[in-house]
Amino acid sequence: MTTSTLSYVHRLVAVVLIGALGFLAACDDDDDGMVDPPIEDDGTIADIVGDDDSFSTLLGLLQGEGLTDALGDEDATFTVFAPTNAAFGPYDLDAIAGTEGAVGEILRYHVVQGAAVAAGDLTDGQTIETLAGDELTVSLRDGNVFIDGAQVTQPDVEADNGIIHVIDRTLVGNQNLANVAAFVNETTALFDAVAGAGLGEAFADAEQWTVFGPNNATFENADLSGFTEEEIAQILQYHVVAGSATTSTALLDLLAEGEVTLTTLQGEDLTIALDGDQVVFNDGQATLDVANLDYFASNGILHVIDGLLLPPSLAPATTIADVVAGDENFSTLLAALQAADLVDPLANEESTFTVFAPNNDGFAPINTDVLLAQPALSEVLGYHVIPDAEIAAADLSEGDNPVTTLAGEELTVVVNDDGVFIEGSEVVSFDIEADNGIIHVLDRTLLGNQNLANVVQFTAETEELFGAVGNAGLADAFVNADDWTVFGPNNATFENADLSGFSDAEIAEVLQYHVFPDGITSSGDLLQLLSDNGGEVTIPTLQGEDLTIAQDGEEIVFNDSDDGPQATLDLNNLDYFGSNGILHVIDGLLLPPSLTATAIADARALPDDEVVTIEGVLTRGKGRYLFFQDDTAGIMLFDFAGFNDELDSGDLAIGDLVRVNGRMDTFNDQRQLRIDDDAFSISVISSGNALPEIPTITLDELNSNPEAYIHQLVRVESFTIDPDGDTAFDAGGADGNYTIDDGTDTGVLRLEGSNSSEYEGEPIPSGPVTFEGAVSRFQSTYQLHLALESDLTVD
Helix, strand or coil: CCCCCCCHHHHHHHHHHHCCCCCCCHHHCCCCCCCCCCCCCCCCHHHHHHHCHHHHHHHHHHHHCCCHHHHCCCCCCEEEEEECCHHHCCECHHHHHCCCCHHHHHHHCCEEECCCCCHHHCCCCCEEECCCCCEEEEEEECCEEEECCEEEEEEEEEECCEEEEEECCCCCCCCCHHHHHHHEHHHHHHHHHHHHCCCHHHHHCCCCEEEEEECHHHHHHCCCCCCCHHHHHHHHHCCEEECCCCCHHHHHHHHCCCCEEEECCCCCEEEEEEECCEEEECCCCEEECCCCCCEEECCEEEEEEECCCCCCCCCCCCCHHHHHHCCHHHHHHHHHHHHCCCHHHHCCCCCCEEEEEECHHHHCCECHHHHCCCCCHHHHHHCCEEECCCCCHHHCCCEEEEEECCCCCEEEEEEECCEEEECCEEEEEEEEEECCEEEEEECCCCCCCCCHHHHHHHEHHHHHHHHHHHHCCCHHHHHCCCCEEEEEECHHHHHHCCCCCCCHHHHHHHHHCCEECCCCCCHHHHHHHHHHCCCEEEEECCCCCEEEEEEECCEEEECCCCCCCCEEECCCCCCEEECCEEEEEEECCCCCHHHCCCCHHHHHCCCCCCEEEEEEEEEEEECCEEEEECCCCEEEEECCCCCHHHHHHCCCCCCCEEEEEEEEEEECCEEEEECCCCCCEEEEEECCCCCCCCCECCHHHHHHCHHHCCCCEEEEEEEEECCCCCCECCCCHHHHEEEEECCCCEEEEECCCCCCCCCCCCECCCCCEEEEEEEEEECCEEEEECCCHHHEEEC
């Protein structure tokens, strides 16, 4: 018999040493994991075998063949390679016993007659003729002795008529491949298949075949009902490489140089490769069973594999549609393809495609429930497919790689040192081959052929923004935009924001303030812009006012102030490209300065002409004067034309929460908001609000700290009014000032003219009265501003 001198056991040990495969080196040990105990060398070979329970299987077979007496002949001399019980474990003894002459042939194959050959006398590559008439081959490796791939685990057990060497696997190397397949426990189903296909004689008469034999479980699980008898014969022949008996060690040496392609007996090629610690066939059709290798035969060698190998001509077509359907990581993509009726086109074996396929994680940032229900779904999916081309990763060059998609638009694939990217999405897996093309896996779905309205709608984090855009009548603007950069507030922002204080027009302004209308700025462009400008930039918005963006440590912040930024950039949701712009998600709502309220106390401290927005409750209003108050202070709005029309019509009312934009101004020492230019606007946020709590003070307290009460509501009790000769209240000019006294100090009660006081012409009370109204000022004089009839009550 011709075999490789590299033995089964040595191959296993070598593989472990080089770390290429995690094969089990069980061949050094018995079936219980322990080294065989020493055998007492007392008596003939038959005596030693009979006295040792670990040889009970061997003894029974020897007795059955009538060989015990021969091995008990003291006048004869033998060298016996004796398999233990565990060494018979891989074999079906009933199958061996049922094959005529096999037991005797196999037993005699373990015996050398006429010499007691010690282990030290054996040489590497030596062949020894056995009692069966066939030759064994000796291999010496790393201080161990191997016989036809079986390791000598205990050498030189001396007997009165020879010597015993204990081996760890029974030798069947003088049996043909058909018998070996029948005798090995793991390939009995293979033998049945070979016989059923009429290939028994071919296996028996083979000349130096290497057989990769599927194990029993493979045949139990395989469905071959779709193949003809002739095709099943071809499949079995595809598991055979004819012309050389290749040991596992020799195979490993070939694989160390890379993937190996071998021509099979069937005629088509078989590919074998290392994949981590496994030897795989045809990119995963089967793997090598490392516990069942190197079953030597008289005409070849058998290795057991886990899986069925199908020749390419008989393997079912694996289209891109098949790959997607067979991978759970593409379940969302599969649902999308089904919804868009695109499964059949991608299953067409006559077509060729390159598909940039988002996995389930790639769909996670997308509102798939909405997308799958939209007519745009086909366009979105078509944007991921390149027709009539199979573009492998190696075919992509560094830099930009423009390609035309199935949807008709151009897509740019960018290759740089960081990887391969498409419009902000990264290719996370390359070159998944199919019969009709190739797949590259993306970490995010591409929306680059959708307008910004659709991008906002289809992005999971901006669904609420889409609703706001639609409600504000801006949907068409987003559809027809021209290279916008949108900083879109996430859903949580809208859920937590209270926009009830803004009019519809103001909400539209707020949304437009989130848009940079003068170009598409990717996150990389934005970072570069910040780097080039000292970490902060100010950009114009579609609303007309400026937006400030700055880098704060690892965060990108918007409109930062002492109170913190209005929003931060969501680094996990950037670069949603659209056909007419780009969307970046932010966490927070951006408010233009004109709609951002300043505390009234802070506004009063601003210089004249500074534009400011305040929000406050309208506490008093009549004629030319409106008084507003928040938690910090009060302020007055003055207009020569007066506000009575608005007050009378109900457009303005006491208790309204009002937003006022205007320029700060000082007139005769009185701080006020000016209304005489384009900066001025006034809008009601809500109505019916409770007025601020009104403190009761004395005139002494007012005079001692007047700025604490200026333009706010106060209550002054039990004071008298000096009529200065009048019987009825006059108004306006110096005549509108009346001296009052509450016993703690004196002060001024003021009635403004031009229909600014309901008390004009009313009788002046002669007794004590109580005032509840606003405090005003003229030059250095602080006054109780008598506007409404309810401001003054008689005690």
